[in-house]
Amino acid sequence: MGMDPWSPFREVMADPLQWARSWKDRTGGKVIGHLLPDVPEEMIHAAGALPLALEGARVTASKAQASLPGYTCSHAMGLLEMGLAGQLDFLDGLIIPYVCDTTRNLYHTWSHTFPQSRHEFLRLPKRLYHPSAREYLRAELDRFGEALGRMTGRYPSLENITLSLSVYQKSRSRLRKAYALHRERPSIWTWERVNLLMASAMKAPREEHLSWMEKLPWEIDQGRKPNGRVPVYVRGKIWDPPGILEMMDELGLLVVGEEMVCGFRSIAGDYGQGDPLEALVSRLISLPLYPGYHDEPGRIVQSFLDRVQESGAKGVIFLNPKFCEAAGFDLPDLQKALEKEKIPALVLETSTRGVSPAQIRVRLEAFREMIGEDLL
The missing domain is CATH 3.40.50.11890 (Rossmann fold)
Structure with a gap:
């Protein structure tokens, strides 16, 4: 074996x-x-x-x-x-x-x-x-x-930066494929597994990580289609508390879009033209705005709403770190925009200090039942 x-x-x-x-x-x-x-x-x-x-x-x-x-x-x-x-x-x-x-x-x-x-x-x-x-x-x-x-x-x-850009482009391309396979075959490409790939890519040598990924079951016809799973969009910083990825898989939540800094945001964006530093600048500027950055409030809200609607999500989950002012600044405007478009939203405050994973699971389960009634 x-x-x-x-x-x-x-x-x-x-x-x-x-x-x-x-x-x-x-x-x-x-x-x-x-x-x-x-x-x-x-x-x-x-x-x-x-x-x-x-x-x-x-x-x-x-x-x-x-x-x-x-x-x-x-x-x-x-x-x-x-x-x-x-x-x-x-x-x-x-x-x-x-x-x-x-x-x-x-x-x-x-x-x-x-x-x-x-x-x-x-x-x-x-x-x-x-x-x-x-x-x-x-x-x-x-x-x-x-x-x-x-x-x-x-x-x-x-x-050397040019050589590194080539390695990272190959890595991100492969990770994007894993992300797409989660939507198509989530029984094999579970959300926990896809994020395992993305998180480990930021902690292991990329060349070695690429060689490991070559041995994965990339055949697209493996696994069951996502029947009965509820598509959601997630906004936050990292996947917290521990076990939340497995919770989403077990509860039948299909993450079709997210903005986590250790998730899709880490593999999004392409390098621009010009020398390698200009290429890096182009990619960094093209990424979805992290909450700590500034822009016109209307543009922040509209770009977020566009991403949610393009993903096909039936609901939005906010994973807001406790005491993170940056995450809280935009939240009222984003909630108001979602409410206007009749897109349900769930706000979860996460922290190692006083936040119960069991309580979060109960709230996720209730949210899944609410937005997935037509799939039951």
Whole structure:
């Protein structure tokens, strides 16, 4: 009996930090950790290092609460907790992107707490549609490349970035196919499995990850069609609490669109024309706006509504991290627009601090019954 083709991905996700630490010990390679979203992994790859996406949302905080305000979201609180616990001491560098006030405060706290560590603040533009945003982002990526060179000892040259773009384009193309197969054959390509692929891609070497994906059952005629499943659209940051992916599969919810930074948003967008840095700029600017970015309120609402309607979803689920002000800013306007279009919505507040997975399951089940009455 052959090896389960899904096992390499499960091994990575069983303990991503230990897997990366072991990879470093085995290969002698560099590991650069980064907080989500929108850190250009391609540039870290081009600098000869393994990009390791870090998620603090599922970490129970104890020490970190003495350094950050209690109203800090679990993503930031959890990252600092991992640092204080020594779990990130094997990293050769850490990248914290500027996407909200919390990540900015986290960077300054990290600098104060770990002054000897190598860390960098990626100053992403807040207004991506501003006329000067492209020029600014290009200059920031130039600066970011110099910082990576200091961390890894290898500057990410344009030639190496071009090679990295090719690897990442192949990876994202394959992951998009997995995403499409979930809609067509969810009994084999479950939502838990598809997100296992996407999450592990942000924690393992892309070339190795690509070779693992080649061994998966890509034949399109496998599995049952999604009869009786209710199509939903999900907006949030990461899949939290633990087990929510399996909940959706078990409850017959078919995710036909989502905006998670560790989900489809991580594989969306194509590279533009021009040199590799310009190509990276084009992709980053083309992505659906993360809640921490700014735009005209009307355009934010309409673009979101267009994505929901194009997906064919019968309902929308908001997974809002507790204490995330950015996620809450747009919520009333988005809810009002959905209500006007008679699209049901469910808002779930997620956190490792005081949120019950069992309660979330009950609410998801009730929502599924409400929007899927005609399928019963």
